[in-house]
Amino acid sequence: MQIFPCPFCGERNETEFHFAGELGKIRPDTTADVEADAWARYLYTQRNEKGHVREVWMHIPCAELFVLERDSVTMDVLGSHPLRKPPK
Numbered sequence: 001m002q003i004f005p006c007p008f009c010g011e012r013n014e015t016e017f018h019f020a021g022e023l024g025k026i027r028p029d030t031t032a033d034v035e036a037d038a039w040a041r042y043l044y045t046q047r048n049e050k051g052h053v054r055e056v057w058m059h060i061p062c063a064e065l066f067v068l069e070r071d072s073v074t075m076d077v078l079g080s081h082p083l084r085k086p087p088k
């Protein structure tokens, strides 16, 4: 079991969280035709970087999205902040 810090509720059990994607992944523009390859890349391709990663997670009880920074090798949690307010 891991403890994740929700920036709105504080530290909680990892079972309360849902992974929402890698930070910076851009959804294809749906106002234009989107090729199947572009959708497939968006939906199924991950950078899956080793080391310090920044990801978007949702805390299910408060339904807020936020950025979780962690080390993908050691699984250490390095911090979190609201999605709309990056740290200074």
Ligand SMILES: [Zn+2]
Residues within 6 Å of the ligand: 006, 007, 008, 009, 010, 059, 061, 062, 063, 064
């Ligand atoms: Zn929360």
